[in-house]
Amino acid sequence: MTRSMKAAVLTGPQALTIADVAPPEPREGEVRIRLEGCGVCASNLTPWSGPEWMQFPTPPGDLGHEGWGVIDKVGSNVTSFVAGERVATLGTKAYAEMDVTDAAMVAKLPDALAGQPFAGEPLACAFNIFRRSDIRAGQTVAIIGIGFLGAVLTRLASAAGARVIAISRRPESLALATRYGAAETVPMHDHHGIIGAVEALTDGALCDRVIECVGLQWPLDLAGELVATGGRLVIAGYHQDAPRQVNMQMWNWKGIDVINAHERDPAVQLQGLHEAIAAVASGRLDTAPLYTHIYPLERLDEALDATRDKPDGFVKALVMFG
Structure with missing residues (x-):
């Protein structure tokens, strides 16, 4: 049984720590995902800068919303997923080794995408x-x-x-x-x-x-x-x-x-995710050239700064686990 996990916690403007915290437990209708990685979104940059409305410290893993990984535990009444399935998630605390989210916000990744990063939300x-x-x-x-x-x-x-x-x-x-x-x-x-x-x-x-x-x-x-x-x-x-x-x-x-064009209906968000998975799996869309900068969780601050400063050749940063 996993007793702790690593998760990023923003402690102030442009400051974070990597904390050891208890893994979240899935409730009814939820799944827990052991994350392989999470994309870094430009929408993180305003919270990272520390505006007046931002509250610190953040919940563990907060702001990370472009994750993918493998389901390692399902809550009660979840019948659409089983442990061991590789998925993309629209969960919002994916700057951590594990995230829990509603099963309705998760999509299976086919074998054609095995071993490939998949920042599903963007x-x-x-x-x-x-x-x-x-x-x-x-x-x-x-x-x-x-x-x-x-x-x-x-x-x-x-x-x-x-x-x-x-x-x-x-x-x-x-x-x-x-x-x-x-x-x-x-x-x-x-x-x-x-x-x-x-x-x-x-x-x-x-x-x-x-x-x-x-x-x-x-x-x-x-x-x-x-x-x-x-x-x-x-x-x-x-x-x-x-x-x-x-x-x-x-x-x-x-x-x-x-x-x-920012969708807020979860069902529409999930529809877009399924369409994206099909396009990448079929080869109609090649995303590999877009993932240009890779960081471990311990260097999330550098990933955020790179997203802001855009060094030569930068398109998108990924935080990778394990």
Whole structure:
């Protein structure tokens, strides 16, 4: 019987400790997962910085929500899973060697993914965002911000027959977008220069769909400028650091649809996860190039800093166990 496990506890702004704590026990309808790894999400960066609303210390494993591993114990009335099955989880305390979550927030990983890391939650987000974007063959789609999420969306949109214009700051991000199917790339440096470049690429028509993946004010402003009359603006960036202002006059004039693509319905989240698993297992989506930086749990602080600072070649950090 496991008497303790290691779990990250945030103790203050940009400070954490690795504690030995009792493993969580699954209750009715829950499963316990011995984690193999967990992706590091950019949404962790605001809590990591220590805003006024953040409370320390955090619960063990808190903020980690991109985990995968092997079920080692099931609670009562769980019939859909058994111990030993490899799964991806949408649980929220995965910066720890074990996490407990509702069985309805877990999906089995097929044998085709054996030995491969699988950060399921951000992949589920990407597939749900793609569905909400209503992208069709022949459309022009601008994707602003090519990190993990933007790269996956570039692949999905291009595979659907859309012409993707990728807009991002770093040259290696633009190269990644091209690898994932972008037809054109535009450096994200000058606001009016970007608008001019997109106008030139579209003969002034702008874009049927614009997906903003950054989560900051300027990219949101830019997205509104790039969407065509009657088009759709999809907000995929996680705007958690401050309120935003929008040019409602322009949005009204263009008659655009504005979609906040963050799903909160657990059933929809799980649907995206199943779609992502099927796509990666079949080879339609190759995620291996996106997992660029690997850290043990004891170096979670470095993983968070790398996610913030984006060293050369960075796309996504994973924390690995064992």
